[in-house]
Amino acid sequence: MSIAHDVLFSQMAAAEPWPENAMLYQPLKGEQILLSDNASCLAVQAFLRICNLSVQVVHRANAEYMSPSGKPPFIHVGNHVVSELGPIVQFAKAKGHSLSEGLDEVQKAEMKAYMELVNNMLLTAELYIQWCDDSTSSKITRSRYGSPYPWPLNHILAYQKQWEIRRKMKAIGWAGKNLEQVYEDVDQCCQALSQRLGNQSYFFNRQPTELDALVFGHLFTILTTQLTNDALSEKVKNYENLVKFCRRVEQNYFEELDHESRLSPTSRSLRDTPPK
Amino acid sequence: MASPMELFIWRGDWGLPSVHTDSLTALAYARFAGAPLKVHKLSNPWRSPSGTLPALKTEQGLCLQPLQMLEYFKKQGYNADYRLSVKESADTLAFISLINEKLLPALIYTFWVDAKNYVSLTRPWFANTIPFPLSLYLPNRLHERHLEQLQLRLGSQALNSEEETEAQILDEASECLTLLSQRLASQSFFFGDSPSSLDAVVFGHLAPLLKAKLPNSKLQQHLQLLDNLCGFCNTVLSLYFPTEHTDTVSDTRRSAAPCETDEDPHKRRNQVLSVLVGLVAMLGYAFLSGILSIKRVSARGALPAANRLTEEGDEEE
Numbered sequence: 358m359s360i361a362h363d364v365l366f367s368q369m370a371a372a373e374p375w376p377e378n379a380m381l382y383q384p385l386k387g388e389q390i391l392l393s394d395n396a397s398c399l400a401v402q403a404f405l406r407i408c409n410l411s412v413q414v415v416h417r418a419n420a421e422y423m424s425p426s427g428k429p430p431f432i433h434v435g436n437h438v439v440s441e442l443g444p445i446v447q448f449a450k451a452k453g454h455s456l457s458e459g460l461d462e463v464q465k466a467e468m469k470a471y472m473e474l475v476n477n478m479l480l481t482a483e484l485y486i487q488w489c490d491d492s493t494s495s496k497i498t499r500s501r502y503g504s505p506y507p508w509p510l511n512h513i514l515a516y517q518k519q520w521e522i523r524r525k526m527k528a529i530g531w532a533g534k535n536l537e538q539v540y541e542d543v544d545q546c547c548q549a550l551s552q553r554l555g556n557q558s559y560f561f562n563r564q565p566t567e568l569d570a571l572v573f574g575h576l577f578t579i580l581t582t583q584l585t586n587d588a589l590s591e592k593v594k595n596y597e598n599l600v601k602f603c604r605r606v607e608q609n610y611f612e613e614l615d616h617e618s619r620l621s622p623t624s625r626s627l628r629d630t631p632p633k
Numbered sequence: 634m635a636s637p638m639e640l641f642i643w644r645g646d647w648g649l650p651s652v653h654t655d656s657l658t659a660l661a662y663a664r665f666a667g668a669p670l671k672v673h674k675l676s677n678p679w680r681s682p683s684g685t686l687p688a689l690k691t692e693q694g695l696c697l698q699p700l701q702m703l704e705y706f707k708k709q710g711y712n713a714d715y716r717l718s719v720k721e722s723a724d725t726l727a728f729i730s731l732i733n734e735k736l737l738p739a740l741i742y743t744f745w746v747d748a749k750n751y752v753s754l755t756r757p758w759f760a761n762t763i764p765f766p767l768s769l770y771l772p773n774r775l776h777e778r779h780l781e782q783l784q785l786r787l788g789s790q791a792l793n794s795e796e797e798t799e800a801q802i803l804d805e806a807s808e809c810l811t812l813l814s815q816r817l818a819s820q821s822f823f824f825g826d827s828p829s830s831l832d833a834v835v836f837g838h839l840a841p842l843l844k845a846k847l848p849n850s851k852l853q854q855h856l857q858l859l860d861n862l863c864g865f866c867n868t869v870l871s872l873y874f875p876t877e878h879t880d881t882v883s884d885t886r887r888s889a890a891p892c893e894t895d896e897d898p899h900k901r902r903n904q905v906l907s908v909l910v911g912l913v914a915m916l917g918y919a920f921l922s923g924i925l926s927i928k929r930v931s932a933r934g935a936l937p938a939a940n941r942l943t944e945e946g947d948e949e950e
Contacts, residue, residue, distance in 0.1 A: 466812035470727035477730035521785075528785040530698050549723035 375452055376435050381405070381412040382420045383430040388504045389418060392582050393483040398430040400442050400574025405432075406610045407565050408454045418505035443472075446567050456566045464561055468568045471553060471560070475568075478546040479575045481531060482539050486589060488522040490536055493585050544592045547576075551596040558605060565606070572599075573606040637669045638709075639690040640702075641681040644674040644762065647844040650874045652758070654740065656687040658699040658837030664873040665828040668711035676762040678771070699837070700729075703830050714829045721824050725831040728816065728823075731809055736838055738786055739806030739852055742799065743842070745779040749849040764899050765906065807855045814859040821868060828869065835862075836869045 383398040384390040390398070405412050412432060417423065424431040424440040431440035432448075439448045449455065457465060487498045502518060503511025526532045531539075550572060559565045560572070579593050580603060593599060640663065642656030651657050651674065663670050675681060681688045682695060689696040689705065696702045707714070714722065744755050759772040787798065813835060822828045823835070839856065843866050847853050857863060919925040 462815045463818070466816045467724065467727065469808075469812055470724070470731040470816075473734045474727040474730040477734050478726075524781075525785040528782040533697075545726065549726045552719045552723040553727075555720075 373435055373452075375410050375454070377411070379410070379412045379432060379434040381414050381430055381432050382417050382423060383414065384420045385416045385418050385505065389501055391487055391498060391501060392578060392584070393480060393487060394421075394429050395582070396480070396483060396575040396578040397428070397442065398574070399578055400571045401430050401432070401445055403573045403606060403610060404442060404446065404449075404456075404567055404570035407456060407570055408449055410449065410454060442567065442571060456564070456570075459564060460561055460566070468561065468566055471550070472568050472571055474546060474549060475571050475575055478542050479579075481526075481529070482543045482546075482589075483575070483579075484522055485526060485531055485534070485539050486536070486584070488519050489526055489532075494519060496585055540588055540592055543589065544595070547593055547596050547599060551599050554598050554602060556598070559602075565610075569602075569606065573603055576600075577603045577607065637671050639671045639673065641673045641675055641686055641688045641690070643678075643686050644676050646758065646762075647841075647846070648870070649840055649844050650674075651687075652841055652845070653686065654737075654837045654841060655699040656837075657840055658833050659687050659689065659702045661828075661836045661869065661873065662703050662713060662830055662833035663706060663711070665830075665833060666706055666711035666713040668706050668709065677764050677767060679767065699834075703833070713827070713833075716827065717824055717829055721829075725824075725829065728813070728831055729834050731812065732834060732838055735805045735809035738783055739802045739809075740838060740842060741779050741783045742802050743847065743849075743852050744845075745776055746783060747799075747849050750847050751776070753848050754845060765903050803851055806852055810852075810856055810859060810862065814862050817861050817865060819861065822865070828873075832865075832869065836866060840866050840870070 381398075381401065384394055402412075402414070420429040420431070421427065425438055426440040426444075428441055431438055432445055434448070437448065439445050446455075457468060460468060486493055488494050499512075499515035499519065503515040505511075506514060523532065534542075554560055557563075559569050561568070576593055576599055580590050580600065582590070584590075640659060642651045642660060643653035645651045649657065650660055660670075660672065673681075675686060678684060678686045682690055683697055685697060687697075687699065687702075689702045691705060696705050706712070714725070717725065743750060745751055756772050756776070759775060760768045762768075763771050787802075817823055820826075823831045839862060842853055842856055843863060845853075916925070920927075
C-alpha cells in the first residue's frame, strides 16, 4: 500500500478497534483457487488467527479483480480495503496488533529477509510450475483459472494471464530455467528455512511472527495440494522439521478454533486436502 | 582451467570498475574468491558473445545471470563462502532475496525511470559510452527493457498513480537499506572479517548508487546517512579494486575531456564517417538540384562544348 494509505492507517485506523464484521475475500475454494493464491490466502488467514483477529472468509470468483493490488486475498475492515500480507501486517500494526514487537533490530531485519526469500523463491516457483510448466498449465491451471467464466472468456482470460506470467518470468530471468532447476531452487529455499528453524517451535523462538504465517501458508499449501506429480511436495517433505512446523501451526491456530467457528469455511478447507 | 574464464562487463566510471550492478556483483565475487579471470570491460554489449552484458565465457558455455556465475565459480573451486555455517548460508540466500525484491526495483526506478536522473545522467552516459551507430539505438532499447522489467515486477500496481508508486518503491528500498545496515552493524563484512557472496551482491547494488552523481538522489541521500554501508563499499573498493579507486581522483580531474586514450580509434572512425556522410549528402543535393549532372560521353560525341562542371564532376566520381 502507499504512503498515503499508511498515514491514513496510523491516523484513523488506530482509533478504531478491530470490528466484528471484518471480511477476507479470496477466490472460490473448490474449483477456482490456484496453488499460489491459496498459499497467499492461507498465509493471511494464519496471520490474522495468530493475532487473534476475527474475519469472515468470503469466496468470490472475481476476488482478483476486486483486490486493489490485483492479487488476492484482501481484507475489508471498516472503511479500509487492504490487500496482500505485507500491507495487512502494517494495517494490523496500526491497530495495535503486532507479532514482531519483541524482536530486536537484527532479528527484524532477518525476519524481513526471510519473508522476501519465501516471496522471491517459493512464490515464484509456484507461479512457474502453475503457468510455465506445460503439463500443469494445460491439465490444471488454465481450466481452474477460467472456471467461473463462460466459454470464450475462460480461455481468453487464462491465456492472457499465462502470457502475463511468462513475461514476468522473462523479466526476472526465470524464463531460461527448466523444471528441474526450479525444483532445485525450491529445495534450496526449504533447506534455508529448515536451517533457520532448527529445533525451535517457531522461527523466532516460542512466539510466532508474520514470517511463520507466511511460511505456513506456502508450505502447508504445497504439502496438501495434488498436482500432476508429487515432485514439489516431496521437496518439502524431505525436511522433517518444516513438516512438523506446519502441523504445529495447524493444531495451535486452526484446529483449536474449529469448534468455535464451525461455520467458517476455512476450518474445513484445512482438514480436507484442498482440491487441485 | 586450461584457458582462463573470460568475463565481459560494462566498462567502469565514477571510480567504479563497472557501472552496472550485475557486472559488479560477478566481478567482486571473483576478486573475493581469487578466481583467475580475463576481464573485458566493454562499452558495446554487442561485442560480448551473448549480445548482453555481463557474460561469463567458460569451457562449458556461457553464464548470463550473476548468481549462476557465482555458482560456477564455486564449482570451479573458487569459493568465498566456505567458511560460512549452514545458518549463515541460509541468511545469505534470504538477504539476497530481500535485495532482489526491495532494492532492485528502486535502483531501476532511480536510474531509468526518474526523469531528471535519466535525462541528465543515465542516458547521456550510455549514449556517450556506446559507439556511434549503436548509440542511437541501444540506450532507448535499454530504457524500454528496464521500464518493462519494472512494470512486470510491480504487476498491476504500476497502474496506480505514478507518485504513489514512486513513494512506495523508494520507501521499501530505504527500509531495505536500513535493514542491511542493521545486519552489518559494526563488522567489516556481513559474515565476519572476510567477504562472501552476500557482500558481492550488496556491493554490486550499493556502489553505483553511492558513486553516481545523481541529480535527484532521495535514495542516495538515505544511503549516505548509513555510515557503515558507505564504509563497507569504500573498503571493498580500496581492498579489491585498488587501481580503480586511485583512478577516481584523476578521473574527476579529466572528466571534462573524457578519456581520449580509450576512445581514440572510435573517434577517428567517427570523424571519417561523418565527413563521408557529409560528402554524400552534398553530392546528392548537387545531383538532385541539377548543379551537377553526369552525361555519358561517347567517344564520337566527346566535344569540348560539354559543360565544364560536368567534366569536373565526372573526374571526381
